[in-house]
Amino acid sequence: MIIALLLILPLFASLFLFTGKTGQQSKNFALLASLVLFAISLIGGYELIVTPGKALFSNVDLESIFGVNLMFKIDAISIIFVILTTLLVPIIIASTDKKEHRTPHFYALIMLMQTALIGVFAASDMILFYIFWELSLIPIFFITARWGGENARKISIKFLIYTVVGSFFMLIAILYLYTLTPTPHSFSFDSFYQLKLSYSQQIPLFLAFFLAFAIKIPLFPFHSWQVETYNASPVQGTMLLAGIMLKMGLYGIVRFLLPLCTDVVANGSLIFLPLILFGVIYGAVIAISQPHLKKLIAFASLSHVGIIALGLLSNSRYGIEGGILQMFSHGVNVVGFFLCYYMIVKRTKTDKISELGGIASMAPRFATIFMIIVLANVALPLTNSFVGEFLILLGLFTYNKILAIIAGLTIILVAVYMLKMYQKIMYGEKKASTENFTDLTFNETMLFVPIIIAIFAVGIYPSFVLQLLQGVVK
Amino acid sequence: MFQVYLFLFLSCVALFSAMMVLLSKKPIHSVLYLTLTFFALAGHYILLNAQFLAVVHVIVYAGAIMVLFLFTVMLLNLNKEGQFPKTKLVKIIAAIAGGLLFVVLIGSLKSFDLATVSNPAVSQIGLVKNLGKTLFSQYLLPFELSSILFLSAMVGAVMLGKKDKE
């Protein structure tokens, strides 16, 4: 029931919104719908917490008609991402500014995106997973292409092609798995999990899945779409991309790579972990000298998701649980970060760090909020990402000490680029572009409230999430 | 034995007239040879005891289609020689292609076991009555749909043939 609501509600909302008249009404409607969804997903989360190890099921058996069985299942891992989605989408919707005159289609696409994302996280059947995976590209493509900035069309096409190439490999892997299942063949996750794959079967499977997810996440060196797309997309699109959509790739790693390619992950880690690690350092180092705020966030994000991938592939429970927790945290943090970016750009019309400065003295409230979000990104203890990064590095350390120490360098680098950025933007004397910087309005402040609550809640009491995961992480 | 001779005779006529369709210079001759081919095929149908098909074949092809072809030839005033010169090369390539295709198609019979096809003493299915029963019971829906196809084809042809009024 909950799953059905979670999927159907946004879909219908989206269809309804396509017929909408004015942007403002549509925004209110979309906001309402997404808040209802959030409440529903919280109910789902509550159900899972009271009975540990339980999972929500939904089966639409269309075997006789189309020969497919629509299987949905939300377990503890899924619910975290579903909640992440339903938490962030209202914020993203609410963040649109009146002045920008978004048409109803904009909100309709966001709701469609939400349908696809929830579908990805809730699917328990490969074909469904794949369909939703690809469906999520459509709205984000249009959002980027139509409401984006300079060169948006070209870049969004590049993004589309790039990620579709990745999904193509995943499709091959899925079909390969399908042929391996005992007759009657099945696409359901469970039938895949029951397969005992030999090492030689796992290797091509791993490569195909890894390529698909590495492009989506993105991991170095497949990241070149990311920065451009972030930069070209309207900020809401960027938030959807960075906050939720990238988690699809990581979610895929948790769902498929870890259970299916156990041996490859166990034996081959020393080959691909250094590559990921290089990407982590790479992103962090580039962020140091990045002159544009949005690109800086993009590279920071590249570095952060790399760490998550490190944790997931570290062959250690700590790393995996930490990784999942960190995915949630990163989603929240990066959206908060982009919101801050949006507040700045809205007022100053520039995101060149060198043209900004002295905001803190004019907008103390904003300065505080921005500082909290920066600190959450720096993984200061008692903020959400500390626990995740700690567990990831601990997991990595138990696996390989050298890698963990190199990965630890990021906690220095992240401090370097974050503080440098914060200092240049917020501190110092006013510049021409920041002369009339006004502090946050009440509505704008409210946008940040859930984010800040999430930052501290997860930072101070992460056991909540960790215990939820306990039954699921194998 | 008579039937075999009849079969061979009809086949020869059909093949010959088919060849002539290609070889004749004037389109009008081609069309007439084509008609001859169709009649030979109609004979084949009768030989197979497929009377209904034979009748329909004659009506549709020899009757309707040929007339259409003839009209078109006349309408477009195509009946002149040398309108469509062709190079030797194309002919050679076409001949090679045709020969190869024939060989390959026949060759593919190799794996085909004709013995499995039963050879009934009396085949009554081609009779109008039997075929009608099948057509109006098992294939009723396609039959009705084909009428819609016809209708749309008709409308399409009219639309296309209509001159733009300007």
Place this chain on the structure above:
Amino acid sequence: MESSPFMQSISFLLLLFPLLGFLAIGLFQKELNKKLSGIIASSFVFLNLILTFILFWYVSSTNQTVETNLFDWIKFANISIPFAITVDRLSALMLLVVNGVGFLIHVYSIGYMKNDEGVNRFFSYMNLFIFFMLILVLSSNYLMLFIGWEGVGLCSYLLIGFWYKDHANNNAAKKAFIMNRIGDLGFLIGIFMMFHTFGTLNISEVATKASVMPSGSTALLVITLGLFAGAIGKSAQIPLFTWLPDAMAGPTPVSALIHAATMVTAGVYLVARSSVLFMLSPVTMNLILVIGIFTALISGLIAIYQNDIKKILAYSTVSQLGFMFMALGLGSFSGAMFHLTTHAFFKALLFLAAGSVIHALNQEQDIRKMGGLRKKIPFTFALFAIGAIAISGIPPFAGFFSKEMILSVAYEHGMGMGIIATFISLLTTVYMFRLLFVAFYKPESDAVKANHHIHESPKVMLIPMAVLALLAMVAGFVQIPALFSTNITVFSTYLSPIFFAAHQLVPASGQNLTVLTEWLTLLIPLTIIAALVYFSYIRFAKDRVPAELSGIQKVMANKFYVDEIYDFFFVKPTEKLSLFLRETVDQSIINRLINTIGNSTLYIGGRIRLLQTGNVGFYLIIMVFSIIAILFFNLIR
């Protein structure tokens, strides 16, 4: 061991009060009256101080530890890290220092920050700092200690960059945070190794499990090196000491509280806390000793040639911290803790007095522009002089006793070590009295003459200083050198249960000195001190044209060019690398590669398109041949 619920709730309140203070002041920054915030903040710390006394009385009288488990922080599978606090004798001592000095400095700040527009922000940060410092001190496991560790680093960052309009302050703040982070990485690795080895992070459990391990094992080496790396960062030891002098960009009470009395001594506290681990790792102990000595020496030398009053004190702090680490390296944990305590008193006093001077002179910090202040601000002068005497180790002030405790350990270790230690402690006299004479005795500089607004600080500033001065004078009497009396060893007795386990592991080495030697080692330095004071008076109290600096002096005045070296070897290359990766690798290689793939697809498509000649005959031939090919393939298969 069951602790009484009353004490438990007290220890919990200890954390709650400063947090409440932070939230109350921080959230209502705009609404709150500026005069009120200081009072609120101070009163919360005062409440803490009272609680501290109760706890201190409890742990020192009953020899029990108060353990409180607040909630499970990280808990799944076999990892369990609770949010728990422990009050034992060591933490109670630190509580006294933090809350006591903290309270006095809060009160002082009310006067000092009176006219600053960001006073509410200031006090909220100060309370936040107390909160994190208490977490650091009270934590019962290393990860929670790490929370406090990073938390105080954050507060330090916020407070150094308190006047954020000037980028010099911000740079200093950033530098402090990043250098601390480098140490923190070491700390984290130590924690990882600890968890990996022992499967727990609880401090006492780790100590118990470690005590059965063989001395000098690799795991312990890694753990202790990691923890010590953290301590290096936080306590500004070589090679990460350059942030502390820069940190003087913050308001002076901050320098007094964070960068002299409490936070920077956290490294010493950490090592003392993990005494068992360190005792079992002689390599690390020697490293600590060496680093302590070098830090103390180098920063002492630098301090002699500085002209900024706060920078002198900052280098002095670094030097004293080095001295404490030297004591730790020698295995004298209680000596280090003792010096930590007394140092907190007189260094805080010195900073506050310096703040008072700066306040009087309208933010003038260059001692060359002072002079003759003895008569203008006599109270401040008197208090400053007490501080200077105390830090120089002149009896009967506190510094004498704590230094003597360390020196005697050093002499027991070996005569060479003793002489080095003595030399270091003598350096203190040189730079302190230079400062004292230049600033207060020397004839008035032009700047002072021109300034008619020089005034004594208000009482709200002087009284806390007076209390500190009193402490600096008498605090030493809790531990009197064995030479005079063998009975009064209150301090080391008080801490002995904490370090009992550690000292058990490694029996005290070194020879006992003869009484004569002891007297000599006591009297000769004192004589030299007296000579140095006199010499300084001659040299600095008179109005003399400063001599040209010779080569080596120049090097010292320029802080051994450490900043420049770091800049050249670390900062610049990182920036260059960043630029290189961004411009060359990312844009020119990776992105171009991807785009080339895309473009070449387009290009090939464009070429292949030409195959579509539009000639139907051609298509047909291709089609027929393809059919033939497929059939043929079927045939031969």
Place this chain on the structure above:
Amino acid sequence: METTVTQLQMIPLVYYIIFCTALFTIGVVGVLVKRNALAIFMSVELMLNSANLLLAAFSAYRNDPSGQVFVFFIMVVAAAEIAIGLALLVVVYRSSRTIDINILNRLKW
């Protein structure tokens, strides 16, 4: 009629296959050789008819009426196709005054 039917057995099925293949090949060659669109149409008709005959033959030999029904449908479709196709030819001729497929190559690239 009866006699015809009984004699049917005399003609092996493979004769039909060879004959139809030959007819089909002629059609293919015609399509390849001819440049006149109308002639190509006729060749296509030849191919269709050869397929039709083979279907009918198999149907008779296997005693399965479906084959013949399909032949019927193919005729239907072919008739429709011719109607549309010739109409198209006329339109093409009107606009470009030719039905030479080598000249009608505007569909390139």
